[in-house]
Amino acid sequence: MxxxxxxxxxxxxKVKCIHTDAKKYIVDQVLTVGKIYDVKNETEEFYxxxxxxxxxxxxxxxxxxxx
Numbered sequence: 001m002x003x004x005x006x007x008x009x010x011x012x013x014k015v016k017c018i019h020t021d022a023k024k025y026i027v028d029q030v031l032t033v034g035k036i037y038d039v040k041n042e043t044e045e046f047y048x049x050x051x052x053x054x055x056x057x058x059x060x061x062x063x064x065x066x067x
Contacts, residue, residue, distance in 0.1 A: 006056045011038030015064035036067045
């Protein structure tokens, strides 16, 4: 149950949001273009970060680049 401790864990790395042009989901309400986020967990397809709402969310890697 690793997801229960993500908020308190050290960041794996930092990523910068480069766009919020989502085809299927509304991400412009929780991500800000140009803002740097701490990556709490990573899979092949997603970064798990603390978004603008203050909650941990999973987002496609295509929205980010390494900071």
